Amino acid sequence: MKPLPLRRLCSLSKTVSSSAAAVALPSPSRPPPSFSLSPAQDPITLLCDRGRFSEAIDLLSCQRRLPPSAPRRLDISSSARRIASAAISSGVSLPLVLANRLLDLLAKSGALPDARLLFDSLPHRDVCSWNTLLAGYSFAGDLDEAKRLFDRMPDRDHFSWSTILSAHSRRGLPGEALHFYRSMLRASNGKGAIFSNRFTASSALAAATAVPCLRHGKEIHCHIVRMGFDSDAIVWSALSDMYAKCGCINDARHVFDRIADKDVVSWTTMIGRYFDSGQRMEGFYLFSQMLRLGVQPNEFTFAGVLDACSHLAMEGLGRQVHGYMTRIGYGPLSFSVSALVHMYSKCGNIEKASVVFKGMSRPDLVSWTSIICGCAQNGHSEEATRFFDLLLQSGTKPDQIVFIGVLSACAHAGFIDKGLRIFHSIKDEHSLEHTSDHYACVVDLLSRAGRFEEAEEIIEKMPMKPDKFLWASLLGGCRLHKNLRLGKRAAEALFDLEPENAASYVTLANIYAAAGMWDEVEKVRKTMDQLGVIKKPGSSWIEVKRKFHVFLVGDKSHPMTEDIYMQLDKFNKRMKEEGYVPDTDYVLHDVEDEQKEENLAYHSEKLAVVFGIIATPQDTPIKVFKNLRICGDCHTAIKFISRISRRIIIVRDSSRFHHFKEGMCSCRDYW
DNA sequence: TTAGGGTTAG
Numbered sequence: 001m002k003p004l005p006l007r008r009l010c011s012l013s014k015t016v017s018s019s020a021a022a023v024a025l026p027s028p029s030r031p032p033p034s035f036s037l038s039p040a041q042d043p044i045t046l047l048c049d050r051g052r053f054s055e056a057i058d059l060l061s062c063q064r065r066l067p068p069s070a071p072r073r074l075d076i077s078s079s080a081r082r083i084a085s086a087a088i089s090s091g092v093s094l095p096l097v098l099a100n101r102l103l104d105l106l107a108k109s110g111a112l113p114d115a116r117l118l119f120d121s122l123p124h125r126d127v128c129s130w131n132t133l134l135a136g137y138s139f140a141g142d143l144d145e146a147k148r149l150f151d152r153m154p155d156r157d158h159f160s161w162s163t164i165l166s167a168h169s170r171r172g173l174p175g176e177a178l179h180f181y182r183s184m185l186r187a188s189n190g191k192g193a194i195f196s197n198r199f200t201a202s203s204a205l206a207a208a209t210a211v212p213c214l215r216h217g218k219e220i221h222c223h224i225v226r227m228g229f230d231s232d233a234i235v236w237s238a239l240s241d242m243y244a245k246c247g248c249i250n251d252a253r254h255v256f257d258r259i260a261d262k263d264v265v266s267w268t269t270m271i272g273r274y275f276d277s278g279q280r281m282e283g284f285y286l287f288s289q290m291l292r293l294g295v296q297p298n299e300f301t302f303a304g305v306l307d308a309c310s311h312l313a314m315e316g317l318g319r320q321v322h323g324y325m326t327r328i329g330y331g332p333l334s335f336s337v338s339a340l341v342h343m344y345s346k347c348g349n350i351e352k353a354s355v356v357f358k359g360m361s362r363p364d365l366v367s368w369t370s371i372i373c374g375c376a377q378n379g380h381s382e383e384a385t386r387f388f389d390l391l392l393q394s395g396t397k398p399d400q401i402v403f404i405g406v407l408s409a410c411a412h413a414g415f416i417d418k419g420l421r422i423f424h425s426i427k428d429e430h431s432l433e434h435t436s437d438h439y440a441c442v443v444d445l446l447s448r449a450g451r452f453e454e455a456e457e458i459i460e461k462m463p464m465k466p467d468k469f470l471w472a473s474l475l476g477g478c479r480l481h482k483n484l485r486l487g488k489r490a491a492e493a494l495f496d497l498e499p500e501n502a503a504s505y506v507t508l509a510n511i512y513a514a515a516g517m518w519d520e521v522e523k524v525r526k527t528m529d530q531l532g533v534i535k536k537p538g539s540s541w542i543e544v545k546r547k548f549h550v551f552l553v554g555d556k557s558h559p560m561t562e563d564i565y566m567q568l569d570k571f572n573k574r575m576k577e578e579g580y581v582p583d584t585d586y587v588l589h590d591v592e593d594e595q596k597e598e599n600l601a602y603h604s605e606k607l608a609v610v611f612g613i614i615a616t617p618q619d620t621p622i623k624v625f626k627n628l629r630i631c632g633d634c635h636t637a638i639k640f641i642s643r644i645s646r647r648i649i650i651v652r653d654s655s656r657f658h659h660f661k662e663g664m665c666s667c668r669d670y671w
Numbered sequence: 672t673t674a675g676g677g678t679t680a681g
Contacts, residue, residue, distance in 0.1 A: 023673045061672095099674040107673095131673045138674095162674040169675095202675040209676095237676045270676045338679045369680035376681095404681045437681065 020231075024233045044079045048086035053094060056083050057101050064105065071468065077109035083120050093123065100128050107136025131159040138167030156187070158195045166203035169210060177207035178216055185223075196223065198232040205238040214246040233259055237266040244273035264298050272304040280308045284317070296328070299336040306339040313625045313652060315347035316546065322356075338367045345374025348623055348650040348657050354383075365396055373405035378657040379666030381413030386421075400426075400435050407441035411448060411473075412656065412667060419445040434462075440470040447477025452486055479511050487511045502528065502535040503628075540604035540626040544615045551607040560611065566608045572601060575640040583633040605634045605651060606641075613645050621648040629653045639663050 047056040060083070063074050084102060087094055094102065099122055106115035119125070130153045137146035148166045151611045152154070167354040169177035181204040188195045200225050208217035221239060228418040229235050236259040239373045242632055244252035256262070256270045267290045274283030288298065297305075302325055309318035322340055331335060337360055344353035357363065357371040368391045375384035378475050388406040391398060403426050403450050410419030423442045455474060459466055478487030487508060494504035505528050512520040528535075541550040549558065558564060572580075582600050605626050612622035630638075630653040642649045643663035650660045659666035 047680075097672055102672090104672065126672095128673050133673095135673060157673095159674050164674095166675060197674090199675045203674095206676070232675090234676050241676065263676095265677050270677095272677065298677090300678045335679045340679095342680065364679095366680045371680095399680095401681050408681080554677095628672060 004308045005068075044074065044082050048083055051090065051092065053083060053087050053092065053102075054098055057098055057105070058597045060105055062099065064109075068117060072358055076105060077111045080105040080109055081111050081114050084114055084576040086171070088118070088121055094131070096122075096124060096126060100126075100132055103129060103132045104135075107132060108139055110140075112136050112140055112142075118504050127153070127155045127157050127160065130154075131157070131163060133165050134160060138163055141171055143167060143171055143173070156195075158197050158200060161187075161195045162197075162199040162203055165200060169203055169207040172210075174207040174210035178204065178211070178213075180635050181207065181220075196227060198229045198235050200410055202232075202238040203228070205235070205242045209238070209245045212242075212246045214248065217242040217246055231260070233261045233263050233266055237263075240266070240467060241269050241273065244270070244277065247277075249273060249277045249279065262295070264295055264301065267295055268298070268301040268304060271301065275304060275308040275311075280312055283308055298322075298333050299330065302330075302336040303339040306336065306343040310339075310343045310346035313347050313623070314543070315344070315349060315623075316543065318343040318347060335364075335366065338364070338370045341367060341370040343373060345370065345378060346652075348378060348621075348652055348659070350374055350378040350380055350383075363394075364395075365391075365399060365402065368394075368396060369402045369405055372409070373546050376405050376409035376412060376656075379412065379659055379668075381409040381415065384409035385415065385418065398430060398432075400432055400438070402490075403432075404435075404437045406440060407438060407445065411441055411445040414668075416445060416449050416451070436462075436464055436467045437469065439464075440467065440473050443470050444473035444477065446473050448480060450477070450481045450483075452477070452481075452483055456486070466493065468494060468501075471497070472504070479507050479514075482511065482514055484511060484515060499531060500533060502533050505533060506535060536628065538604050538626065538628045538631075540608040540624050542608045542612050542622070542624050544612065547610070549611060549615075551603050551604040551611070555604065555607055558607075558611065560614065563614055564607055564610050567614055568601065568606060571610065571637075571641055571644060574644055575637060578640060578644070580637065580640050584635060600631075600633045603631055603634050605630055605653075606637060609641060609649055609651070612649070613641075613647055619648070621650055623650045623652070626651060629655055630658060634670070635665065639665055 044056050044061060047053070047059070056079075058078050060074065060076060064076055064532050080102060084106060087102070090142075099118065103115050103118055106112070106118060115133060115136050119129060122129060130149065134146055134149050134153075137143075137149060144429055146167055150160065153160060160594060161180065165184070167177075168174070168180060169213065184195050184200060201220060204220050205217065208214075208220055217239075221242075224230065224235060224239065236255060239261070240252045240255040243249070243255060244643045247581075252270065252273055256266065259266050267286070271283045271286045271290070272447045274280065274286060284305070287297075287301070290301075302321060306318055306323055309315070309321065318340075322343075325336065325340070337356060341353045341357045344350070344356060355372050357367060360367055365373075368387065372384050372387045372391070375381070375387060384406060388402070388409075391402065403422065406422055407419055409415075410422065419442065423434075423438060423445075426434055426438060439458065442458060443455045443466075446452070446458070455477070459470070459474075474492040475487055475494065477483070478490060491508035492505050494501065500502070505524050508523040509521045512518075512524065527533075537552055539550055539552050541548050543549075551558065555561075556565075605624055608624040608626075609622060612624060616622060625631060635658065638649055638651065638658075638660050638665065641647075642660035646662075649660040651660070656667065
């Protein structure tokens with residue numbers, strides 16, 4: 001066996017050395033079974049003509065079992081309809097088992113009305129016939145009809161209960177699902193029949209998880225233990241998931257550790273829950289452990305791990321996951337490819353994201369959205385709009401989310417007319433409703449361009465109440481154009497909506513500071529103090545040689561502090577010679593200019609960039625990540641630094657990427 | 672012949 005390619009993952013391992021880790025490659029998948037049919041023959045018609053309904057149903061059932069990627073020769077829905085209509089018109093009475101199988105084929109392939117017709121035409125029905133139709137309505141999301149049918153059932157068994165229970169849980173009605181679970185327990189006791197089994201238990205757990213309700217979850221847990229369903233991996237996975245989603249990650253891990261036969265889903269779920277709870281490193285440890293134990297990850301696992309890499313901007317690790325995926329093979333239509341595109345975009349490597357995207361033979365809407373948003377965030381606005389045009393040409397129907405991506409690209413690049421055209425096309429050409437996000441984007445677009453009257457007009461006319469994103473966009477535009485009146489209005493709306501968010505106070509204070517209105521700045525500061533609003537400390541980090549280096553403003557804790565400050569001072573001197581003027585507007589406090597410069601000079605992003613310059617080879621791009629938005633002065637300074645040092649510098653802040661090269665930024669200062 | 676757990680885009 002070859003060594004595991006994910007060296008980095010194994011280096012994260014707590015217990016096993018990387019050299020010991022290895023995984024077996026999956027065996028090559030067998031070609032899917034297929035039928036040799038000449039196009040002129042329709043086997044279903046031929047079989048039905050000869051009254052061989054049983055074989056026709058067998059053939060169709062076989063086809064349905066093929067994996068989605070296999071070439072399917074028969075259309076299940078129309079073939080099943082043909083069998084049903086031939087059987088009914090021939091007057092042949094199908095044996096009940098066969099009729100039920102046909103009913104299932106119809107119900108699950110979207111031919112529900114035909115399934116109903118067949119059901120109604122049956123001279124005899126058993127509980128399986130009822131369950132099958134019930135599952136059909138549940139599958140189609142017609143819960144009202146499913147419930148009506150359930151109420152009318154002459155007999156119910158555990159299939160009936162688990163079908164109605166999981167239907168409500170899956171369709172966003174977990175409270176109803178739990179209600180059914182309680183009714184089922186009552187019915188079990190009353191009639192002496194025991195309906196609960198591992199299926200109803202796992203569905204009920206999924207419902208308690210979706211609420212989420214720890215109390216119900218624990219009750220179900222007790223019931224599971226009492227009933228002895230503890231040997232089933234699915235029940236245990238669902239139990240672990242319930243604890244994690246109810247905020248008890250340690251209990252979830254405890255349950256997970258006790259699962260005897262953990263399968264890929266159990267692993268993927270537990271790893272994902274660590275990521276959800278913010279314990280991303282724990283998630284990575286568990287992923288590496290899974291690989292070491294030889295459990296083959298699947299698309300769900302990859303998608304989850306890649307998403308975590310995106311959040312932490314861990315491109316190195318993401319790349320290794322990509323390599324692993326390539327090695328074991330993944331389909332060009334796989335949804336984990338979207339996660340790859342997203343990961344590379346979020347790590348600032350839009351070129352690689354684009355290569356991966358272009359490797360997809362038929363990208364789906366999520367993949368298009370990933371690449372369009374990725375381009376938008378990385379300052380490749382023209383590319384984003386080009387991809388959007390290609391999306392429309394491909395015949396894929398855009399949804400409301402993808403419009404957010406392309407509109408934000410237009411807003412960031414100042415494509416006003418194009419952005420407005422696209423905004424209006426949402427309703428006029430694509431028959432979609434505008435969402436509050438679309439309004440926020442168009443207000444962003446107009447206010448960045450200083451077109452405040454139009455922005456205000458849109459706000460007055462919009463059918464819903466403006467949300468915090470819209471006001472924040474407007475406030476940002478006002479800061480850019482020093483619009484005091486509207487800035488105040490936007491800030492006050494934000495204070496109402498999210499009084500605890502320091503960013504709005506700081507931006508308003510910065511607008512006052514830029515206008516020299518120090519009394520107002522002081523008032524804002526006092527309000528913040530009175531309300532106990534705490535400014536989130538800015539921090540920046542950079543990954544060098546697989547280690548993260550984190551910096552705060554004026555940070556002197558780094559082992560290389562002396563070198564960093566010395567180099568930064570050199571840059572400052574050279575920058576000033578080349579015309580850099582510190583933009584002191586961005587400092588909240590009313591202090592002397594010299595002191596203000598001092599505050600600015602050691603912002604976390606500058607420290608991280610300078611450390612990157614010192615610690616990495618000349619030809620590698622420097623990638624810095626900041627938890628807040630980059631400050632305007634740092635933006636100017638880093639442009640100078642990129643020219644002086646001849647380095648490519650990429651800064652990902654809380655809202656977008658800035659690619660600095662030869663004194664320019666990809667955002668063209670329009671941010 | 673009918674029922675259960677994990678996923679990607681703003």
